[in-house]
Amino acid sequence: MTTTLQDPAADTAAPPLLAIDGAVATITLRRPGSHNRIEPDDLPVLRGYLRQLDADPAVRVIVFASTGKSFSSGFDLSRLGKAAATGENLFEQFTDEIENARAVTIARLHGPVYGGATDLALACDFRLGVQGMRMFMPASRLGLHYYGHGIRRWVSRLGLGAAKKLFLTSRAIQAEEMLRVGYLDALVAPEALDAELRTWLDELLAVAPIPLVTMKRTLNETARQQYDEAAAQQAHVASLRTRDLHEALAAFAENRAPRFEGH
Numbered sequence: 001m002t003t004t005l006q007d008p009a010a011d012t013a014a015p016p017l018l019a020i021d022g023a024v025a026t027i028t029l030r031r032p033g034s035h036n037r038i039e040p041d042d043l044p045v046l047r048g049y050l051r052q053l054d055a056d057p058a059v060r061v062i063v064f065a066s067t068g069k070s071f072s073s074g075f076d077l078s079r080l081g082k083a084a085a086t087g088e089n090l091f092e093q094f095t096d097e098i099e100n101a102r103a104v105t106i107a108r109l110h111g112p113v114y115g116g117a118t119d120l121a122l123a124c125d126f127r128l129g130v131q132g133m134r135m136f137m138p139a140s141r142l143g144l145h146y147y148g149h150g151i152r153r154w155v156s157r158l159g160l161g162a163a164k165k166l167f168l169t170s171r172a173i174q175a176e177e178m179l180r181v182g183y184l185d186a187l188v189a190p191e192a193l194d195a196e197l198r199t200w201l202d203e204l205l206a207v208a209p210i211p212l213v214t215m216k217r218t219l220n221e222t223a224r225q226q227y228d229e230a231a232a233q234q235a236h237v238a239s240l241r242t243r244d245l246h247e248a249l250a251a252f253a254e255n256r257a258p259r260f261e262g263h
Contacts (some may be wrong), residue, residue, distance in 0.1 A: 006047075016042055020048045023205055025053050025058040025103070032068020037077050043090045054102045056259055057262065060212065061204050062101060063197065065108040071133075074115030077142070090175060091116055092147040093232060098123035099153065099220060102213055104204055108197055111132060111188065119150045122157055122183070125216065126200065129184040129194050136172035156223040158182050176258070208244040209262040 014030040027049055027222045031038040038046075051061045066072055075091045096121065098105055107121035109129040118137050121127050139146040146167065154163040162181040165171065179187045204212065214235035221227055239245060244260045251258035 007125070015045050016049070016105060018052075020056075021130055022057060022212075023058060024063065024066055024201055025049075025059045025061070026219070029064075029066035029072055035070040035073035035112075035114070036066045036068060036117070037073045037220060038091070038120075040076065041095055045089075047094055050094075052099050052100055057209075059103050060209055061201055062103045062105045063108055064098075064105065064120070066110070068111070070111045070260045071094075071109045071113045072117030072120065074117040076121070077115070089147050092149050095119050095123040096149055097142070099188075104216060105148050106197065106200060106211060108193065109184070110193055116139070116150075119153060122140045122153055128186045128187045128188070128193060128196055128200065129178060130190040131175055132187060133175045133178070135178055135183065136170060137166050140168055141170040152224065155206075159230045168224070205259070208242075208248065208258075211239055214239070 008238050012031070012033040017028045018029055019026050019028070029038070029042075029047065031039070033036055050062075053062055095116075105124040106128070107124040107127045109121060110133075111129055111130070113135045115120055116140060118135050119191070137146075138259075151163070151167070158166075158181055162183075166173070175184065175187055178184045186196050186200075218232045218235065220229070221231075244258070245261055247260060250259045
């Protein structure tokens with residue numbers, strides 16, 4: 001059953017759309033006329049969707065997608081002056097919330113990704129791209145020192161060398177290099193993107209729900225150099241007591257697929 005929370009009618013400048021289909025939620029950017037630029041009014045909508053999905057344990061995967069030729073050109077640069085005046089970076093908060101989302105997140109990159117959208121996608125757990133796409137981070141070309149959590153994310157995900165190259169030169173790179181440096185987790189022909197996404201969804205939905213959440217959290221904390229020994233050990237011990245673990249062992253012994261229930 002699919003639940004749509006906004007009017008899905010096609011529009012060249014519409015707010016982001018959330019649709020829920022079973023355990024999978026899809027958030028779609030819908031401003032193709034501006035390469036899916038994210039407007040200030042979009043941020044409360046997007047952040048509200050994430051809060052809603054965090055509170056819904058039935059949703060196990062969130063897909064970020066978009067319409068038009070580009071995935072996204074990022075945040076509206078004309079609004080940077082307001083951020084400077086207030087000292088509050090709502091886009092940084094939004095990308096942190098993507099990184100810390102309870103569900104696994106996937107960026108479906110059907111076209112080029114620029115500016116702040118490169119960090120939006122990098123905040124996701126996985127990024128699936130297509131041949132012929134490219135990306136670039138223009139911060140240094142614009143005279144902008146990028147926000148700190150974004151830089152930390154780039155270094156932890158891609159390594160210092162790749163982060164320096166992309167931030168300090170503002171050089172555009174093509175899909176093959178995006179895959180090589182670890183920005184992309186999969187690279188396929190455009191017509192194969194949805195089949196590739198389906199493969200990832202099937203794999204993620206086939207595993208036990210509890211460690212999907214707890215191991216993601218521990219992995220992210222470790223990448224940020226915030227590893228919590230006590231929390232990781234507690235999650236490990238708790239997993240040993242779940243019915244899902246016993247179900248997995250029984251399924252293995254009986255040579256069948258496990259039927260996980262999330263407890």
